[in-house]
Amino acid sequence: MSHLGFLFTAYLLIWVALAIYMLSIFRRQKALESELERLESLVREQNASR
Incomplete structure (x- = not known):
């Protein structure tokens, strides 16, 4: 594999x-x-029941 192939594979x-x-x-x-x-x-339900 060429150097550009390795570079492309690494980026991918x-x-x-x-x-x-x-x-x-x-x-x-x-x-x-x-x-x-x-x-x-x-919390809203608990506050509404108080």
């Missing part, structure tokens, strides 16, 4: 790893947002 692997990392961050953010909404509604 870096971009794939970056995309996977960004996807995992996006999923965690969505999970945190839904958990926050659940907790906020729980």
